[in-house]
Amino acid sequence: METFSHFERLVIAAYRLPFKFIKTKKGYKAMQNSGGLVSAILALSENLQQTKSEFIDNKIVWAGIGETLPQQATNPKIENSHFEIVPVEIAQRTNELYYGGFCNDLIWPLFHYFPSYCVFEESYFEAYKEANERFCDELVKIIRPGDFIWIHDYQLMLLPEMIRQKVPDATIGFFLHIPFPSFELFRLLPRNWREEIIKGLLGADMLGFHTHDYAQHFIKSVKRTTSYECRQNQIYTHNKLVKTEAFPIGIDYDKFHLACFLPKTIHYKNKIKEIMPNQKLIFSVDRLDYSKGLLARLEGYETFLEKHSEWHKKVIFNFVVVPSRDNIRKYREMKKEIESMVGRINGKYSTLEWRPIVYQYKSLSFHELVALYDMSDVGLITPLRDGMNLVAKEYIACQTENEGMLVLSEVAGAADELNEAILINPFDRMEMAEAIVKALDMNSEEKHERLEKMKERIIHYDVFQWAFDFFNQTFYIKKQQHAMKAK
Numbered sequence: 001m002e003t004f005s006h007f008e009r010l011v012i013a014a015y016r017l018p019f020k021f022i023k024t025k026k027g028y029k030a031m032q033n034s035g036g037l038v039s040a041i042l043a044l045s046e047n048l049q050q051t052k053s054e055f056i057d058n059k060i061v062w063a064g065i066g067e068t069l070p071q072q073a074t075n076p077k078i079e080n081s082h083f084e085i086v087p088v089e090i091a092q093r094t095n096e097l098y099y100g101g102f103c104n105d106l107i108w109p110l111f112h113y114f115p116s117y118c119v120f121e122e123s124y125f126e127a128y129k130e131a132n133e134r135f136c137d138e139l140v141k142i143i144r145p146g147d148f149i150w151i152h153d154y155q156l157m158l159l160p161e162m163i164r165q166k167v168p169d170a171t172i173g174f175f176l177h178i179p180f181p182s183f184e185l186f187r188l189l190p191r192n193w194r195e196e197i198i199k200g201l202l203g204a205d206m207l208g209f210h211t212h213d214y215a216q217h218f219i220k221s222v223k224r225t226t227s228y229e230c231r232q233n234q235i236y237t238h239n240k241l242v243k244t245e246a247f248p249i250g251i252d253y254d255k256f257h258l259a260c261f262l263p264k265t266i267h268y269k270n271k272i273k274e275i276m277p278n279q280k281l282i283f284s285v286d287r288l289d290y291s292k293g294l295l296a297r298l299e300g301y302e303t304f305l306e307k308h309s310e311w312h313k314k315v316i317f318n319f320v321v322v323p324s325r326d327n328i329r330k331y332r333e334m335k336k337e338i339e340s341m342v343g344r345i346n347g348k349y350s351t352l353e354w355r356p357i358v359y360q361y362k363s364l365s366f367h368e369l370v371a372l373y374d375m376s377d378v379g380l381i382t383p384l385r386d387g388m389n390l391v392a393k394e395y396i397a398c399q400t401e402n403e404g405m406l407v408l409s410e411v412a413g414a415a416d417e418l419n420e421a422i423l424i425n426p427f428d429r430m431e432m433a434e435a436i437v438k439a440l441d442m443n444s445e446e447k448h449e450r451l452e453k454m455k456e457r458i459i460h461y462d463v464f465q466w467a468f469d470f471f472n473q474t475f476y477i478k479k480q481q482h483a484m485k486a487k
């Protein structure tokens, strides 16, 4: 029987490669793709040298859709990183049905509790299978014994079992970055699709979710979909033991916290002070997405303005929306609605010298983002559903110069760890309005005390701990499987 003491390579499979390449006069420039997953894995790849896990070596392979590295590409992150890139090619039409269709027209709304937004198309599922097979083909070519294959997110839920069929001894972990919904939602998928998804996922040895609730929802769906025996968080399939666990993703705390003291950030902070003297600042930043609750947030802020005229002229809401998926009709329509609502609220409450909302539809630079986190008095993070929400954790990490308070949706995964924030129901505009007042009025001692508790938790379980915890627990489940086989 094979024995092993560590994993030799980390093989990541995620929908998108971490970089795109822009042609410039001087050659190609590599730009980091946006999103929580890419930030997390890049931070990890930069830090594997100082690994806290004795179970994994510092070699990373990343398979995903995108281009190969042009030779002239320049970017310190690429030069210093230790990963090899494996591009996966998917025909354009298949990708439209797979990514635009099955992933974003069905799984994304369903798993975020928007069943009425779901589109059920047979061709979507066929394309989903085909795309997962394409990933499998590329991975099977490069996988070798000693690899730890770590598959990420809802675009690749069939992949664990596909790889298992071809490489039965592979070590496979899967992490879901979005919520796993209650069975009442999951059961809305056609029976054969939900069976294939559950069996696809169960090809992994370890299945990770952001929260215990998501892991429990998954187990419930396994019980309702298969005849496998489930004991607490372990599932016994026909031929192996699979474990599910909550691994709440963290952030690179030091990167955000220390950035508050860098000259570039200080430059932006001074600018904010200059432009908004004697004003309280409320801040939010999210990708354009209905799950982020942007319209409901504007309604909550409007209610605050309506009920609390004592705050007029004393507060500004800096509302940043980062372009995302705006080639999709639903997203374009939402953008229009946001803009008309911002216009209406500003039209109603603005005076010559004051505008209650400063709206920006763009991506901020890292230092600008950190400066805004640090200088704002209230972080208003109110998704209608969110797997975790890294912005909430980054906001806490950046409270240095001007300690603020976080108003956080109770249905973001982050609410499980950040319970000293002011937690609210994001659909309740009255509750949101009163939470804003509470955050603005909170005395500095109370804010400090609450922030310290939250900081302690996110320092302790940062993005590195998240990954190492996943590797270590997978290592032990592998040992357990070997011991069971040896009996």
Ligand code: GDG
Residues within 6 Å of the ligand: 034, 035, 036, 037, 039, 177, 178, 249, 285, 286, 287, 322, 362, 363, 364, 365, 366, 369, 386, 387, 388, 389, 390, 391, 392, 394
């Ligand atoms: C998915 C899940 C889960 C945002 N705007 C700017 C900017 N960002 C960065 C933030 C943060 C990341 O993007 C967004 O992460 P979130 O977690 O908030 O959201 P998703 O992209 O939806 O991520 C989510 C995550 O995966 C990880 O598992 O938490 O629930 O939906 O890091 O800082 N960065 C810069 N400028 C911006 O304007 N520089």
